[in-house]
Amino acid sequence: MSQIAAVVLAAGGSTRYGQCKQLLDWKGKTLLAHVVDVALAAELNPVIVVLGCQAEETYGVLGDRPVQKLVNYQWREGMSTSVRTGLCAVPPEAEGALFLQCDQPRITPDLLLTMVDRFERGGGSIIHPVHDGHRGTPVLFARRFFPELSAVTGDEGGRSLIRRHPEQVATITVDDPAVLADVDTPGDYEKLQASREDATDRSAASVLRSIEHLLIDMDGVLWRGDDPMPGLRRFFAFLREHDIAFNLATNNASRTPDQYAEKLADFGVDVGVESILTSALVVAAYLNDVAPAGAQIYTIGEDGLHQALEEQGFVLIDDGRSSHSEADYVVVGWDRDLSWEKLSTAAFFIHRGAGFVGTNPDVTFPSEWGPAPGTGATLAAVEAATGLSPIVTGKPESRMYEEALRRMDAAPENTAMVGDRIDTDIAGAENMGLTTVLTLSGISTLEDVEASTTKPDLVCDDIEDLLTRWKTGLEEA
Numbered sequence: 001m002s003q004i005a006a007v008v009l010a011a012g013g014s015t016r017y018g019q020c021k022q023l024l025d026w027k028g029k030t031l032l033a034h035v036v037d038v039a040l041a042a043e044l045n046p047v048i049v050v051l052g053c054q055a056e057e058t059y060g061v062l063g064d065r066p067v068q069k070l071v072n073y074q075w076r077e078g079m080s081t082s083v084r085t086g087l088c089a090v091p092p093e094a095e096g097a098l099f100l101q102c103d104q105p106r107i108t109p110d111l112l113l114t115m116v117d118r119f120e121r122g123g124g125s126i127i128h129p130v131h132d133g134h135r136g137t138p139v140l141f142a143r144r145f146f147p148e149l150s151a152v153t154g155d156e157g158g159r160s161l162i163r164r165h166p167e168q169v170a171t172i173t174v175d176d177p178a179v180l181a182d183v184d185t186p187g188d189y190e191k192l193q194a195s196r197e198d199a200t201d202r203s204a205a206s207v208l209r210s211i212e213h214l215l216i217d218m219d220g221v222l223w224r225g226d227d228p229m230p231g232l233r234r235f236f237a238f239l240r241e242h243d244i245a246f247n248l249a250t251n252n253a254s255r256t257p258d259q260y261a262e263k264l265a266d267f268g269v270d271v272g273v274e275s276i277l278t279s280a281l282v283v284a285a286y287l288n289d290v291a292p293a294g295a296q297i298y299t300i301g302e303d304g305l306h307q308a309l310e311e312q313g314f315v316l317i318d319d320g321r322s323s324h325s326e327a328d329y330v331v332v333g334w335d336r337d338l339s340w341e342k343l344s345t346a347a348f349f350i351h352r353g354a355g356f357v358g359t360n361p362d363v364t365f366p367s368e369w370g371p372a373p374g375t376g377a378t379l380a381a382v383e384a385a386t387g388l389s390p391i392v393t394g395k396p397e398s399r400m401y402e403e404a405l406r407r408m409d410a411a412p413e414n415t416a417m418v419g420d421r422i423d424t425d426i427a428g429a430e431n432m433g434l435t436t437v438l439t440l441s442g443i444s445t446l447e448d449v450e451a452s453t454t455k456p457d458l459v460c461d462d463i464e465d466l467l468t469r470w471k472t473g474l475e476e477a
Contacts (some may be wrong), residue, residue: 001047002095002096002116002119002120003091003093003094003095003200004044004045004094004095004096004097004098004116004119005044005045005046005047005048005089005090005094005097005450006039006042006044006045006046006047006048006097006098006100006112007040007047007048007050007083007086007087007089007090007095007097007098007099007100008032008035008036008047008048008049008050008067008100008101008102009050009051009079009082009083009086009099009100009101009102009423010022010032010049010051010052010058010102011033011050011051011052011055011071011072011081011082012052012053012075012079012082012083013052013053013075014053016184016185017183017184017185017186017189018186020053020057020058020101021063021102021103021183022054022058022103022188023054023057023058023061024051024183026105030058031102031103031105031183031189032049032058032061032062032102033061033062033063033065033399034105035101035102035103035104035107036049036067036102037065037106037447038100038107038109038450038451039098039100039112039113040065040066040067040108041109041447041450042112042116042451043113044112044115044116045066045097045437046066046067046068046089046090046091046094046423047065047066047067047069048067048069048086048087048089048090049062049068049069049070050071050082051069051070051071051072051073052072052073052075052076052082052087053075055071059071059400064437066255066306067101067117068089070085070086070088070089072085077154078153078154078155078156079154079155079156079157080152080153080154080155080156080157081156082150083099083149083157083210084150086099087146087149087150087267090143090146094143094250095119095142095143095451096110096119096125096140096141096142096143097141097143097146098115098116098138098139098140098141099137099138099139099140099141099157099158100137100138101137101138101182102178103182103183103184104137104138104182104183105192106178106179106180106181106183106184106192107179107180107268108179108430108450109450109451110453111138111172111174111179114128114139114172114188115129115138115140115172115439116140117129118170118172119140119142119298119312120171123170124168124169124170125141125142125145125165125168126139126140126141126142126145126158126161126162126165126168126169126170126173127139127140127169127170127171127172128162128169128171129171129172129173129174129179129180130171130172130174130189131174131176131177131179131180132173132177135171136174136180137180137182139158139162140357141158142168143160145161145165146257147160148164148335149161150248152235160288168305172372175424176234180193182392187276194470196284199298204374205460206473207303207416207435207437207457207473208416208437208469208473209473209474210414211341211414211415211416212243212410212414212415213244213245213246213247213408213410213414213415213416214239214243214244214245214246214413214415214416214417214418215246215247215249215401215404215405215416215417215418215419215429215434216246216247216249216417216418216419217248217249217250217251217417217419217420217421217425217442218248218250218260218420219250219252219366219420219440219442220306220366220419220420220421220441220442220443221269221419221439221441221442221463222262223267223412223464224366224367224368224398224441224442225366225367225368225369226368227368228267229441229462229463229464230463230464231274231462231463231464231467232267232268232269232461232463233267233269233469234464235463235464235466235467236269236271237441238467238471242474245408245410245435246275246408247275247277247404247407247408248260248271248276248277248278249277249395249400249401249404249417250276250277250278250279250335251278251279251359251360251362251374251375251394251395251400251424252278252279252304252360252365253279253280253283253301253302253304253305253308253334253359253394254301254302254303254304254305254332254333254334254335254362255278255302255303255304255335256278256280256303256304256307256308257273257277257278257281257304258273259303259304260273260276260278261273261276262448271281271452272470274324274407275302275407276305277400277403277407278308279281279304279333279359279360279393279394280301280304280307280308280309280333280359281308281403282359282394282399282400282403283305283308283309283331283333283357283358283393283394284308284309284311284312284314284347285312285399285403285455286391286393286399287309287312287314287329287331287357288312291314291329291355291413292328293313293315294313294315294331295314295315295328296314296315296316296317296326296327296328296329296331296380297309297314297315297316297317297327297328297330297331297356298317298318298327298329298330298331298345299314299316299330299331299332299333299375300330300331300332300333300334300335300338300342300343300351300378301331301332301334302333302334302335302337302342302360304333304358305331305333307375309331312414318345326349326352326354327349327352327354328354328355328432328438329354329355329356330346330349330350330354330355330357330382331357331358331359332346332356332357332358332359332375332378332379332382332390333358333359333360333375334359334360334365334374334375334378335378338378342377343381343385344385345384347382347385347386349403350382350386350388351386355391355461356382356383356386356388356389356390356391357390357391357392357393358375358379358390358391358392358393359375359392359393359394359396360373360374360375360376360377360392360393360394360395360424360444361375361376361379361392361394361396361423361424362375362376362394362421362424363376363377364377364443366420366441366442366443371443379392391427394424395419395421395424395425395428396423396424396425396427396428396429397428398428398431398432400428401417401428401429401432401434402432405432412432412434413433415434415435416429416434416435416436416437416457417429417434417435417436417437417468418437418439418463419436419437419438419439419442420438420439420440420441420443420444421442421443421444421451422444422448422452422454422456423437423444423452423454426438426444426454426456427454430454435457435458436456436457437456437457437458437459437460437465437466438456438458438459438460439460439461439462439463439466440459440461440462440467441461441462441463442461446459
């Protein structure tokens, strides 16, 4: 992959706006920090930020982000001085530089990655986006144009190079004009914020209107730790009122279906065990297909995993230090009593030839205090100790989705997945052809959405927000 530097131009005085645009709020952070995070998410290297007006204040909002911060003391003489300042910091090994303006909040990592990909495929030495025939920024310049860029004066920027070298220019078509819009005035800022909100509302009405079945994750969606999400009881009442079938499909293998049903009952929600599908049940079904009858299994996990395996007739063992003790498989799930002894026992068995299976790859777990280590973190430890990678059966793999659809007698085209993780819940559901709804109440954030190539069909704050939008969509139908 080519090394492409990012140069974020953030030195201007924002004269048309009337105040420092770099410090405007965008989704809970400053506009400058947001654009820098987009560049970082696209893995541009290095990310160089050129500051000028109110440099001390804008310098501070970047915190400890891994960027190179420069100050252009000649910023009043035009954008070209910031371009030259940024070029001076581009390392010799970089094959080009992608110039971003700090006032384009709708620019996405996907667009930047597409521009780099076009450059790598020899599509051109100058790459820029277009909408409806109109040129936009950001712009990527190959290193061969750096001397010409350095010679530009005033506010010309790279426009003159694009005019002089049309045969070297490649364009990326952008369908949504808001992606390329910049913030020059307060009206522009308000319009961009409103367009983002309107698009979300429209998608809610269209996405949810035809849904008849739901797969619902639990941790981070229905609760965090022992704290239920707002609107939990009303959400399930709505599903039953509208005859929307559901299956609760969780990667958390620690509890049994009965224990999950009891937890829901404590929150005032009655759900039968037949509607609860855990990764423990999925991994047990997988082993029932591939392992010999009565196989011996060592587990890192809790009640849910133990019960699921025993119900399939497997024998659970717990001594890996004796040469007389052998396991056919090591199965790793979430374990809140994880210890060095458990990790070493798993490693001992795997070194002696046991198969290595994981219930799910979730590196973190959404607790009421914040993200905590999940099963994926334990798998990583065992993998580091053995040099072997596990077979993982939970989301985003297809087995859990297939079983949930079978239980509901549902088809992908009228089924939605509601989850809090892009990399498991949403990615797996997308691969199965399901509609995808991401809640921001667990692990994934809006920044994760922008950085990911997996895009949910709908993003909601939580299930209460989802319920409100769904009701609105039905009323508009």
